[in-house]
Amino acid sequence: MKTPLFAVTLSALALTLSACGLTEPNAPAASGGDGQISVSSTSEACDLSVTEVGSGNLAFRVKNEGTEVTEFYLYAEDGLRIVGEIENIGPGLTRDLVVRATAGDYVTACKPGMVGQGIRNAFTVTESGEDLGITGVDAADIEAAETQYAAYVRDQSQELVDATGDFLKAWTSGDDDLARRLYPTARQHWERIETVAESFGDLDPKMDLREADLEPGQEWTGWHRIEKDLWPPATGYVPLTAAERQPFADDLMANTEVLQERVQTETYTVSDIGNGAKGLLDEVAAGKITGEEDIWSHTDLYDFQANVDGARVAYEGIKPLLDVKDAALSTDIGERFDALQELLDGHRTAEGGFVFYDTVEQPQRKLLSDAVNALGEPLSKMTGAIIL
Incomplete structure (x- = not known):
């Protein structure tokens, strides 16, 4: 097992x-x-x-x-x-x-x-002897939800390996324009399964730590270290040389491959899936809405979208169970996902990407924040509605 x-x-x-x-x-x-x-x-x-x-x-x-x-x-x-x-x-x-x-x-x-x-x-x-099974729903639907989500995580982790490899190849070869274009789209595969990645407590600090969260003496590696080198501040920063870039690239690639290897044998319960959906939305509220996530590149909306993507996949996977246990809640969550997506789509570029987040004015950020909170409240009830 x-x-x-x-x-x-x-x-x-x-x-x-x-x-x-x-x-x-x-x-x-x-x-x-x-x-x-x-x-x-x-x-x-x-x-x-x-x-x-x-x-x-x-x-x-x-x-x-x-x-x-x-x-x-x-x-x-x-x-x-x-x-x-x-x-x-x-x-x-x-x-x-x-x-x-x-x-x-x-x-x-x-x-x-x-x-x-x-x-x-x-x-x-x-051990208390209490039955921890889910009552009132079809066991086949439970198995399908858990199996499908595991496959989704494995697929996203493989996509992350491939996209990260392309991104790092551009960065280490000095093609910074290409690396800047690939940075936000490569990261989206990470963000869609961010709560899974974070659950491996040793990987997240190496791969996704922000400079503001560094502890004294802590080495800074990962996506955001490279981000700063691609979008350096106007003063006080010395760009990395080609030789200096390579160790950071090797480290991020190695940790990405470790993540991909680990998820191959992981399984996920309905509870894991439901709580992961809420966790992804919490990630939006904690860093993407504020603009703190990609502070150098201002590509936060790509991460925002990817967190929402992952949360929605999780919700839709266990929706058949929620439809049985609480149909009204299920409908409410679906409608609020739609409303949030409509707001996000309003910040897309003609090419299908997203505008830089520093161009999004405070009133528009407030609308996004309100929509996240409006979705977060019913989404927080989803797992309990199914399990309890």
């Missing part, structure tokens, strides 16, 4: 606690699932009310009691594979994460300042 990407069948559901019948803010975690785990995040600590619970539906209520924006992660036993996360929790705010967990060892982490490895703790889920 292949091991699912997100640690056996554990899945993160971005739902409110009330949706699971959990309304008391400080209710203790139950021994057999359906329990609430309180998490207090500060600059020095990540305190959980319990660190061992029974398998089933688990609800993490994360309160930021520090002074910096924080994040909360649930990792697999290896401390690398992300199985659930909550981002951008401001000081004084509380966010909820519901997971359906099988027995096993996990790692929790709070990341004050949203940097580094975070403050980590061991977390154990024991």
